[in-house]
Amino acid sequence: MQVRKDVKSALAESFRELVLEKPVEKITIKEIADRTGVIRVTFYNHFQDKYEVLEWICNEELFSPAKEHLEEGRVREAVTRLFTALAEHRDFYIHASRFTGQNSFESILGAGIADCALFYIEKHGSGAETSPAWLTPQRTAGYIARSLGYLVLEWIRGGMQEDPAQMAQIYIHLSGWEGNE
Numbered sequence: 001m002q003v004r005k006d007v008k009s010a011l012a013e014s015f016r017e018l019v020l021e022k023p024v025e026k027i028t029i030k031e032i033a034d035r036t037g038v039i040r041v042t043f044y045n046h047f048q049d050k051y052e053v054l055e056w057i058c059n060e061e062l063f064s065p066a067k068e069h070l071e072e073g074r075v076r077e078a079v080t081r082l083f084t085a086l087a088e089h090r091d092f093y094i095h096a097s098r099f100t101g102q103n104s105f106e107s108i109l110g111a112g113i114a115d116c117a118l119f120y121i122e123k124h125g126s127g128a129e130t131s132p133a134w135l136t137p138q139r140t141a142g143y144i145a146r147s148l149g150y151l152v153l154e155w156i157r158g159g160m161q162e163d164p165a166q167m168a169q170i171y172i173h174l175s176g177w178e179g180n181e
Contacts (some may be wrong), residue, residue, distance in 0.1 A: 008046045015053040024099035051103035065114040072121040083164035114145035
């Protein structure tokens with residue numbers, strides 16, 4: 001239903017605006033709903049809490065587009081798209097990354113990257129079919145999530161000065177994917 005999607009997007013946009021004004025932990029559901037022009041019940045028809053809004057934004061902007069590239073086995077393009085999407089909403093992600101603890105941006109980022117990595121591994125293989133049995137697809141995805149997540153967070157916390165394509169190239173180089181493309 002298109003109307004439902006529009007309200008969900010409007011709620012997310014209101015949340016995005018509020019994140020630029022105050023820390024995530026200080027944002028209330030009432031503020032998000034009021035800014036959107038809906039009642040709180042409408043918010044809860046779309047999201048469980050404000051952390052789910054952050055997760056939805058990340059899925060829509062970062063992980064779903066990356067998965068489109070991973071579907072075709074294009075790792076470099078997926079990583080480049082991730083960094084580009086972060087740069088397109090630079091101020092939002094800089095502010096969002098400051099939120100720590102339970103349901104933090106860092107945890108959402110890690111889970112999303114791990115999901116993308118597992119998606120790729122299940123679709124295309126890990127490239128390490130002769131690796132020890134201990135090295136499961138889940139562990140491999142976790143490793144990728146931690147390494148790429150670390151690089152992303154360092155880049156964000158450093159003010160995102162480097163070009164997104166350069167950051168993608170740095171990750172591809174560090175991860176050893178260069179020889180696999």
